[in-house]
Amino acid sequence: MGMRKVAIVGAGITKFVRRAQETGKELSWQASKMALESCDLTLDDVDMVTLGTAPDAFDGVHMKGEYLADGAGAIGKPYMRHYVGGGTGVFSPIHGWFHVASGMADICLVVAEEKMSSCHPHPQGAFLTIFDHTTEQPLMPTLIWIFALEMHRYMETYGITKADIARVSVKNKLNAMDHPSAQIPQKITVEDVLNSETLCWPVNRLDISPASDGAAAIVLASERVARRLTDKPVWIDGVGHAIDTAYWATRDLSYPRYVETAARQAYEMAGITEPDKEIHIAEPYDPFDYKELHHMEGLMLCPRGKAAQLTADGVTARDGNMPICPSGGALGVGNPIAATGLMKIIEIFLQLRGEAGKRQVPGNPRCGLAQAWGDLMQMGTVVVMRN
Amino acid sequence: MVKRVAIVGIGTTGFRPITPDVSFRELIFEAARKAYTDAGIEPSEIDGFITTAEDFMEGYSIADEYCPDQIGAVLKPTQTVPGDFLHGLATGYMMIMTGAFRTVAIEAHSKASNVKNIGELMGFAQDPVYNRPLRETPHAVAGLEMTRYLFESVTTSEQCARVVVKNKRNAMRNPYAAFGADITEGDVLASEPVSLPLHRLDIAPHADGAVVAVLAAEDIASTVCETPVWIEGIGWSTDTPTLEMRDWGDAAYARLSAEMAYRMAGIEDPASLIDFAEICDEYSYKELQHMEALKLCMPGEAGFMLESGATSYQGELPINISGGALGVGHLFEASGAHKILELVEQLRGEAGARQIPDVNVGLAQVWRGVPTATGAVAILSNM
Numbered sequence: 001m002g003m004r005k006v007a008i009v010g011a012g013i014t015k016f017v018r019r020a021q022e023t024g025k026e027l028s029w030q031a032s033k034m035a036l037e038s039c040d041l042t043l044d045d046v047d048m049v050t051l052g053t054a055p056d057a058f059d060g061v062h063m064k065g066e067y068l069a070d071g072a073g074a075i076g077k078p079y080m081r082h083y084v085g086g087g088t089g090v091f092s093p094i095h096g097w098f099h100v101a102s103g104m105a106d107i108c109l110v111v112a113e114e115k116m117s118s119c120h121p122h123p124q125g126a127f128l129t130i131f132d133h134t135t136e137q138p139l140m141p142t143l144i145w146i147f148a149l150e151m152h153r154y155m156e157t158y159g160i161t162k163a164d165i166a167r168v169s170v171k172n173k174l175n176a177m178d179h180p181s182a183q184i185p186q187k188i189t190v191e192d193v194l195n196s197e198t199l200c201w202p203v204n205r206l207d208i209s210p211a212s213d214g215a216a217a218i219v220l221a222s223e224r225v226a227r228r229l230t231d232k233p234v235w236i237d238g239v240g241h242a243i244d245t246a247y248w249a250t251r252d253l254s255y256p257r258y259v260e261t262a263a264r265q266a267y268e269m270a271g272i273t274e275p276d277k278e279i280h281i282a283e284p285y286d287p288f289d290y291k292e293l294h295h296m297e298g299l300m301l302c303p304r305g306k307a308a309q310l311t312a313d314g315v316t317a318r319d320g321n322m323p324i325c326p327s328g329g330a331l332g333v334g335n336p337i338a339a340t341g342l343m344k345i346i347e348i349f350l351q352l353r354g355e356a357g358k359r360q361v362p363g364n365p366r367c368g369l370a371q372a373w374g375d376l377m378q379m380g381t382v383v384v385m386r387n
Numbered sequence: 388m389v390k391r392v393a394i395v396g397i398g399t400t401g402f403r404p405i406t407p408d409v410s411f412r413e414l415i416f417e418a419a420r421k422a423y424t425d426a427g428i429e430p431s432e433i434d435g436f437i438t439t440a441e442d443f444m445e446g447y448s449i450a451d452e453y454c455p456d457q458i459g460a461v462l463k464p465t466q467t468v469p470g471d472f473l474h475g476l477a478t479g480y481m482m483i484m485t486g487a488f489r490t491v492a493i494e495a496h497s498k499a500s501n502v503k504n505i506g507e508l509m510g511f512a513q514d515p516v517y518n519r520p521l522r523e524t525p526h527a528v529a530g531l532e533m534t535r536y537l538f539e540s541v542t543t544s545e546q547c548a549r550v551v552v553k554n555k556r557n558a559m560r561n562p563y564a565a566f567g568a569d570i571t572e573g574d575v576l577a578s579e580p581v582s583l584p585l586h587r588l589d590i591a592p593h594a595d596g597a598v599v600a601v602l603a604a605e606d607i608a609s610t611v612c613e614t615p616v617w618i619e620g621i622g623w624s625t626d627t628p629t630l631e632m633r634d635w636g637d638a639a640y641a642r643l644s645a646e647m648a649y650r651m652a653g654i655e656d657p658a659s660l661i662d663f664a665e666i667c668d669e670y671s672y673k674e675l676q677h678m679e680a681l682k683l684c685m686p687g688e689a690g691f692m693l694e695s696g697a698t699s700y701q702g703e704l705p706i707n708i709s710g711g712a713l714g715v716g717h718l719f720e721a722s723g724a725h726k727i728l729e730l731v732e733q734l735r736g737e738a739g740a741r742q743i744p745d746v747n748v749g750l751a752q753v754w755r756g757v758p759t760a761t762g763a764v765a766i767l768s769n770m
Contacts, residue, residue, distance in 0.1 A: 003486045023516070055448040062443040062511035065469050066759040069625045076643060079625040079761070080474050083467045085449040091466060095478070102484035129448040239487075243455045243465040261462050269487065375452040 006100040007226035007233035008093070008385070010039030010219035011346040016183040016334030020213035024059055024115040025071030027215035031339075032073045032111050035217035039229050046219075047105035049074040051081045052092035052112040054337040054374075057126035059118050072111040072217075078104075084241065086287065086374025088112065089216075089341015090381040094239045096220045106222045113215040114336035123211045130376065132246075144208070148200040150253040150377060151290045155202065157254035158305030160293075162202055166193035167311050168289035169206055169331050175318055176328025178358040181343070183212055183334030193289075209287045212334035216342035218349070232353045237367075238270030238384035248376045259298030259373060262380035266369075270384040275300045279384070280365035281351055282322065283344035285372040286329040295371055296324060298380065323361045326351065341372035345383060352387040392483045393608035393615035394767070395490075395601050396426020397731050399724075401563040402596035402716045404500065411445070411498040414597040416457040419494065422599035423459070427611055430459025433601065434488040438467045439475040439495045439720045443508055446501065458494055458599065470623075471495075471753045472598065473723035473763035477621050479602045489604045495721035496597035505593065513758050518630060525757035526590060530582030532635050533672045537584065539636035539687075540679065544584045546690035547671040548575035551588050551713050553699055554668060558710025560700075560741040563725070565594040565716040575671075589671040594716020598724035600731075614735045619748070619766045620654065622647025626760030633760055638673075640762035641680035641752060648750075648764040649682075657682050657750070663704065663733060663743055664750040665726035667762070668711040677752055678706065681764070700741070708733070708741055719756075723763065726751035734769040 012034025014020075014027055022030070028051070036042060051072045056064040065081025072079070082088070082095040089112050096110035116123040127143045154160065167190060176185035188206065196206040226233040240262035244251060251257075263275070272278045284295035293307035301322065302310055310316055316324035327333055327347035330340045348368035350356040371382045398421025400406075400414050409417075423430055438454040447453060451467040454460065468475045472495035479491040502508055509525045536542065549572055558567030570588070578587040608615040624643035627633050645657070654660050664683065668674035675689035683704060684692045692698055698706040709715055709729040718725055730749040732738040748768045755761040 056442045057448045059515075060511065061515060062508060063441055063469070063755070063759060066512065066625070066628050066755065066761055067514065069628050069761070074625050075627050076639070077625065078477075078623045078644075078647065080478065080623065081469045082478075083451055083469050084465075085451050095466070098478060098481040098485060101487070102481035104481055104484070126448050129446070130452065132453075133446070241464045241466065242462050243451075243460060245456050245461045246453045247456070258462060262464075265464065375449055378452065378455075 004101045004103060005223040006097050006236045007221055007223065008218050008236065008349050009221045009226050009229045009233055010035045011349055012038055013181050013216040013343055013346055014214050015181050016212045016214035016336055018183065018210065018212060019117040020115060024068055024113050027115060027213065028068050028071035028111050028113045031215035031217040032109060035219050039219050041219060043073045045107055046073065046077065046109045047107050048078040048099050049109045049111065050092065050095045050099060052088040052338040053081065054085060054088050054114055055126055057119065057129065058114065058116045058123055068113055073109060084374055084379045084381060086337050087372040087379040087381040088338040088374065090345060090370050090372035090383055091241055092342050093218060093236060093345050093383055094241060094381060097236050097239055100220050100222050106225045108220045109217060110220060111217045112338040112342035114339050115213045116211045116336060117213050144200045144203055146377065147288050148203045151202055151288065153253040154290055154294055160308045162194060163190050164308035164312065165290045165293065166190045168286065168292045169193050171317060172286060172325050172329040172331040175326055176332025179328045179333050182328055182332055184210055185328060185332050207289045209330035209335035212336040214334060214336035214339045216339045216346060218342065218345060234349045234352045234385050234387050236383060237386050238266035240265030240382040242380050243375065244378035246376060248378060255304060256294055256298035256380065258378055259295055259371065259380035260300065262382045263299045266382040266384045272384065276302060279367055279369050281326065281348065281361055281368040282324050283327060283347050283370040284324065286325055286331050287335055289331060292325060295373065299371060318361055326359050326361050344370040348385050352385060389484050389486055389604045391605040391617055392480050392602055393617045394731055395603045395608050395612040395615055396422045396428065397600045397728055398422030398425055399563060399598045399728055400596045402565045402594040402718065402725065404565050404594055406500060406595040411496055412453060412457045414498065415494055415496050418597035418599040419458045422601055426601040428601060433490045433492050435482050435491040436460040436463055436465040437475040437479050437491065437493045439470060439472050440467055441469050441720060443511060444502065444719055458492060471723040471755055471763055472721055472727065473751065473753050473765055474623055476727065476765055477623050477763065480618055480621055483602060483604050489607055491602045492599060494599045495724040497718040497721045498595050499593035499719060500595050526585060527582045528630065528757045529670050530585040533585055533670065535635040536672055536676050541687055542675055542690040544576065545572055546675065546693060547589060548572040549693055550668060550671040550674045551575045554707050554711040554713040557700060557708055558714025561710050561715065564710040564714050566592055566714050567710060585670065591669045591712035591717035594718055596718060596721065598721055598728055600727060614769055616731045616734045616767050616769055619768045620648035620652030621765045623763035628759060630758055638676050638680040640754065640760045641677050644762050644764040645681045648766050652766045658684065660748060661750050662746040662748050663708060664706050665709060665729050666706060666752040667722065667754040668707055668713050669717055669754065669756060671713065673754065674707065674711065681752060705743055708743060723751060723753040726753065727765065730767045734767060
């Protein structure tokens with residue numbers, strides 16, 4: 001295609017916790033510093049900065065991007081915030097890719113931050129105002145309420161049981177045991193998930209990722225600079241993003257067509273025709289356990305309705321044929337929204353470099369994918385990477 | 388490789404103090420429909436979409452959700468840039484320069500009349516630990532900054548009042564403007580003191596409205612459009628958000644973003660190369676402070692340049708011929724959008740009663756308001 005190649009050359013991530021003592025600025029600073037140190041750069045080397053963070057209502061700060069500017073190392077630099085709801089974290093490297101692939105920057109620092117604990121008594125409160133003020137807010141919906149609708153629809157369409165879905169939670173929380181940033185790594189069983197408190201049927205407490213505070217950052221570089229900085233650049237070979245209609249009640253909730261649209265863009269750019277064979281490892285967004293299955297199907301990693309069977313067969317385990325969420329995902333590592341997406345990008349980055357330590361998947365993966373999803377169940381963001 | 392990017396279509400609702408008859412989505416729809424008609428393009432032919440919005444101003448926690456339908460972006464690459472329209476323009480420019488997108492539409496709107504208490508809402512932008520407990524309003528911070536600027540540049544309140552007079556008079560020739568008026572410096576100085584030296588009429592009142600622009604790569608622009616308006620330079624920059632740590636007299640964000648845009652456009656002597664400029668005048672003194680930061684005059688000379696008439700409608704370097712924020716209305720995230728709209732109309736020769744003869748290069752500049760030190764600059768040309 002004649003585009004400038006863009007590589008990830010460094011990454012940093014804070015611990016994900018329920019209530020961080022640090023401010024959002026400090027979390028951003030920690031992640032940015034780690035990312036720069038991981039590739040022996042300083043702020044002086046950075047041309048531009050882009051920051052991803054989800055609703056301002058979490059921190060209770062208007063123009064949150066402006067507030068976080070100094071923490072993200074942006075002072076005196078071209079700096080922008082980008083935002084696609086829950087899909088923000090995987091959109092962050094896409095926005096960074098615009099900076100470098102366009103030739104505007106050679107080195108771009110990409111930061112993702114979320115501090116949900118500032119929202120009292122629980123960040124769910126912030127989600128009350130995501131719904132249409134005329135047609136939906138009077139019903140007092142919560143996020144769990146609409147995801148229960150979607151989960152139920154998915155189960156009904158393909159004849160999937162709650163136990164099939166619970167296996168995802170068991171797998172991811174176990175994977176997270178090896179992640180140093182993890183908030184709730186746990187060894188649990190399918191029965192534990194099924195017996196946990198029902199929040200809004202069919203969603204139980206252990207089907208859901210926690211509310212978290214955390215930040216992550218990566219350094220993007222143009223090809224010439226990347227080859228000078230590292231022997232192991234990980235290339236961003238395909239990017240895609242797509243949004244569906246805001247009128248979510250008019251959509252078929254059993255299949256995320258916006259994820260498919262985004263994936264097709266990324267696959268076309270990366271020259272991928274058979275994603276189930278060419279993608280060796282994937283980090284789809286898993287804020288709810290059924291979403292991992294839903295997204296695997298949208299990403300065309302398996303036929304519709306078949307993701308649960310792959311999980312039951314162990315194909316998606318860390319030592320399976322197609323490891324899915326080897327990091328532990330949002331269910332295990334935690335879910336500071338924008339930072340989660342970038343955590344997934346960082347996991348694929350480390351796996352493709354063979355630097356994932358105890359989490360390293362066997363078989364030297366060469367091509368990986370991360371995906372996030374957001375807004376009113378309508379936004380898909382996809383990044384394909386190769387080593 | 389793409390070499391140049393142009394604006395090939397633009398549409399607006401115009402700007403009004405209140406718009407109780409339409410929702411923000413209807414405002415956006417009207418602007419989008421006009422922009423696509425202007426460009427002669429169907430939304431299905433557009434590769435990517437950008438909206439610029441801030442959650443708190445929208446009253447939604449994830450305002451991004453409500454952008455796709457009315458701009459024709461369903462199942463298309465669409466993102467929100469919580470910044471000014473010029474930040475969106477910069478993102479759109481980069482998207483096309485990657486080669487992966489050939490056309491991009493950018494949307495910005497203001498529905499400020501929906502917000503019951505803007506002053507209090509803007510207070511939420513201040514540092515929650517250090518500044519918010521002091522309960523300063525944005526105007527209080529601006530008053531302090533104005534004092535510092537007037538002191539450092541030896542500018543007077545009378546000169547600032549003259550900015551208001553000029554811009555509100557310019558707005559009377561602009562059918563889009565909401566606050567055109569024929570007033571005198573005495574009226575400005577006699578208006579209610581808000582945070583001295585800032586008077587009520589020194590402050591841009593807010594307005595509602597939407598703008599959508601369509602960008603295209605060079606090959607498409609040259610075929611679909613008679614007068615493509617080229618993006619020659621674009622720059623954006625952020626100084627510290629911490630009030631206590633910045634230099635209050637110097638608009639560093641404007642200086643740095645202008646330097647970036649001038650470098651890109653290959654402009655060494657902006658004062659002589661730029662034919663006209665639309666610069667941020669959310670507060671009257673800001674127009675003068677920004678003229679100096681943009682190197683359109685020497686430090687301390689902006690007030691004299693204004694008094695000489697050089698920045699008036701018929702001067703050598705007309706500034707805020709549209710009426711600026713003081714005359715058109717302050718549009719929050721859409722501030723840059725009305726400036727780009729003015730540049731495009733002037734450079735196409737479609738500005739009607741306010742058309743400046745023989746213009747080729749225009750500059751638009753924005754600032755994101757108190758307490759930020761973030762700004763952006765775009766340089767457009769019709770050559």
